Amino acid sequence: MFSAAALIVVGIGLTGWGVASAHRLKSPLDLLGALGALAGVILGLTGTVLITVPGFFRG
Numbered sequence: 001m002f003s004a005a006a007l008i009v010v011g012i013g014l015t016g017w018g019v020a021s022a023h024r025l026k027s028p029l030d031l032l033g034a035l036g037a038l039a040g041v042i043l044g045l046t047g048t049v050l051i052t053v054p055g056f057f058r059g
Contacts, residue, residue, distance in 0.1 A: 001051065003050075003053045004045065004047045004048075004050035005023075005051070006047070007043050007044070007046055007050065008043075008044050008047035008048060009053075010040075010043055011040045011041065011042070011043030011044025011045070012040065012044055012045060013040070014036050014037070014039055014040030014043060015036075015037050015039075015040030015041055015044065016040070017033070017036060017037075018033045018034060018035070018036030018037025018038070018039070019032050019033070019039055020033070021033030021036065022034045022036075022037060026033030
C-alpha cells in the first residue's frame, strides 16, 4: 500500500515537472519533459490501480 501511494506521489511530481519543463526548455530537450510527463501519468495511474484493486497484477 505504501509503495502504491509513493507511486502516486512520484507520478504527480513527475507530471508537474514534465509539463513545466516541456514548455520551458528549447527543442529537442522539451521532448524529455514531455516523456517525463507521460511517465508521471503512467506511474500515477499504476499507483491508483494498485490501491483500488490490490490483486490486479497478480492474476
